[in-house]
Amino acid sequence: MTESSFDATHPPSRELLNECVHCGFCLPTCPTYQLWGEEMDSPRGRIYLMDLAERGEIELEGAFTEHIDACLGCMACVTSCPSGVQYDRLLEATRPQIERNVPRPRSDRWFRNGIFALFPYRRRLRAAAVAGALYQKTGLAKLAERVLPPRLRAAQSLMPEVRLSSAFASLPRRVRPDGPVRRRVALLSGCVQDVFFHEVNTATQRVLAAEGCEVLTPRDQGCCGALGLHAGRETHARERAKQTIATFEKLPVDDIVVNVAGCGSSMKEYGHLLADDPEWTERAQAFSAKVRDVSEVLAELEPQAERHPVDATVAYHDACHLGHAQGIREQPRSVLRTIPGLRLVDLPEAELCCGSAGIYNMVQPEPAEELGKRKADNVRSVNPDLLVTANPGCLLQMRRYLDDVPMMHPVQLLDASIRGTTPGRTPAPR
Secondary structure, eight states, X not given: OOOOSSOSSSOOOHHHHHTOOOOOTTGGGOHHHHHHOOGGGSHHHHHXXXXXXXXXXXXXXXXXXXXXXXXXXXXXXXXXXXXXXXHHHHHHHHHHHHHHHSOOOHHHHHHHHHHHHHXXXXXXHHHHHHHHHHHHHTTHHHHHTTTSOHHHHHHHHTOOXXXXXXXXXXXXXXXXXXXXXXXXXXXXXXXXXXXXXXXXXXXXXXHHHHTTEEEEOOTTOOOOSHHHHHTTOHHXXXXXXXXXXXXXXXXOOSEEEEOOHHHHHHHTTHHHHTTTOTTTHHXXXXXXXXXXXXXXXXXXXOOOSOOOOOOEEEEEOOOHHHHTSSOOOHHHHHHHTTSTTEEEEEOTTTTSOOSOTTTHHHHSHHHHHHHHHHXXXXXXXXXXXXXXXXXXXXXXXXXXXXXXSOEEOHHHHHHHHHHTOOOXXXXXXX
């Protein structure tokens, strides 16, 4: 028997590989197949490559890595598959194999290492926010855009307008409702979310409190590991998962609330991520059972706070790790429909990723740009007054190609309605 090209640490399961019958139902929903029409850049094509590698018929280096790297991990194929193929499990098993066994070119390795040396750390992000503010104000950004290589140009274009007052602000550790406590919850403040989208966290605390929730936000929390998990950095993800569990499991709460789609998706999978660690398996499962997207919690609570009318046509974009990975589609919409006067519309090609996909829009800038422009065209086609989506990566990605439409997190729009204020907008990249 030919030896597998995968190492022995959690390789893609033969049982899962055999579930794919190559029917092709995934093809219309796969972003890279829609862009290029290349079979090996479709889910069934990538599963075929995994199958060959598992049999030892192809090596991991070269074309195999290129096609797996090109996958956004959006999980639209999981939603569309009539056979229930767990492509998400296959991809999560394959990417760590590449990271362990395939040497990347030096520039690629340094770029990826730089991302993970910065984004999971709030203190480093705050230092970067100071440098970014100076960078934007001096006009260097426009000058550098002409000479930077594609990856650095993409990273620069995604940089939000830095508000130092928000970047260095702290959330209150405890927020109590004015009336009786209907539910006690803990909030993941996140890393990128808390520094560059701090106003989403404050809106989340206010809305939950207005609906009768006591909100605990521990100060000692850090990165949940989502970026690492989606990029195949399994050790990074496992370490961050353990730290997150240890921080939250001691809190006497009903739910652990998340307002970032990618983070929530990963945190709900901690039980799987730590399944082979006897010390953490049960703790991870108990933790994941409490994780809820903020829209899930709000959809279950009968609205008690008065909503002021918002006379606007609002387009809702399904973040992939909310809609496809978590299966949460109706809850955000039902919560938004509690706002009087609001007209909610869906987007054409709603199942296609916007091109953000964790770090994808930085490491794969060309296809990310094509997908971003395609999503922007679909948004403009419904002529909305406002666009809402529940993931900071999506907001940054779409703002790059859609600077003529205000956009925000759904909880910010609900917060504005409850407070009777004019809905704002997310900071636009320079």
